[in-house]
Amino acid sequence: MSRTIWLVRHGQRVDNVDKKWKENNPTKWDDPELTIRGKQQAHEVGKHFANMNIEAIITSPYTRCIETSAQIAAMMENKSTKICVEPGFQEPLYTSMKPPGVPSMEKIKEYSTQIDESYKPVFEKLPEEVKGDLGCADRVVKTFKEVALKFPTGNIIIVSHGTPLANIHAFLKGHWKYVGQCTICKVTDMYGQSFRLDYWSDKRHLSQTHDLREDERITPQMPE
Known part of the structure; x- marks a missing residue:
């Protein structure tokens, strides 16, 4: 017996097209919203x-x-x-504000009535990390494994970012690989005994398959 864990990267973000967005939003430069295209991409995933x-x-x-x-x-x-908010799947800390500029739960609830406030995340507070794209690897893989245990039988979707998902690819396949925005990856979970990556960064559901930023990072960015 098995079940499916689906992996999805978020859609196009406003600073992908507005190169001055971060400069113009100094109090939340790490938390851009989706563009119109990004929302359409997410709609097509849905x-x-x-x-x-x-x-x-x-x-x-x-x-x-x-x-x-x-x-x-x-x-x-x-x-x-239900939508369960899991800090363990957020961006590497070296790319984030201190503390990360994530919205409050009250703000998050404005986006959907399906937010599960009773969900107990793997990480209430993120551990310290070394700089670089591999710095979040232990945290992300631990979160992936424990989320699989939290939902031991049903199919689930994990929505995260390019770097955390690339680290999950490294855990599953032994090498780091980026993923396109709002593409879909399929992982078969043999109920905790093993994980099998069936496909990665599939874009067939998207009406526009160009500029998905899957080549944004060919190799991990290493600490200086």
Whole structure:
């Protein structure tokens, strides 16, 4: 017996197209929203999953991931699917504000009525990390394994960022590989005994498949 863990990167973010966005938003430079295209991408991911039996969506707390998760959940026929906010899947700390500029739970709840406030995250507070894209690897892999145990039977979707997902790829396949925005990856979980990566960064559900930033990082950025 097995179940499926789906991996999705958030959609296009506003600073991908507005190069001055971070400069113009100094109090939340690490938390850009989705663009119109990003919301459409997330909507198309939701259409892909609409008829599937999904127990939960586990998401990074950043706004772009919450918006992506909310779009996916809104498209599902199963309205009992919950969105669980998991800090363990957020960006590496070296790319974030101190503390990370993630929205409050009250703000997060404005995006969807399906936020599960009872969910107990793997990390209430993130541990210290070394700089570089590999710095979050232990945290992300621990979160991935423990989330799999928290939802031991149902199919789940994890919504995260390029670098954390690349580190999950390294855990599954032994090498680091980036993923396109709002592409879909399929992992078969043999109920905790083993994980099998079936496909990575699939884009067939998207109406526009150019400029998904899957080549944003060919290799991990190492600490200086």
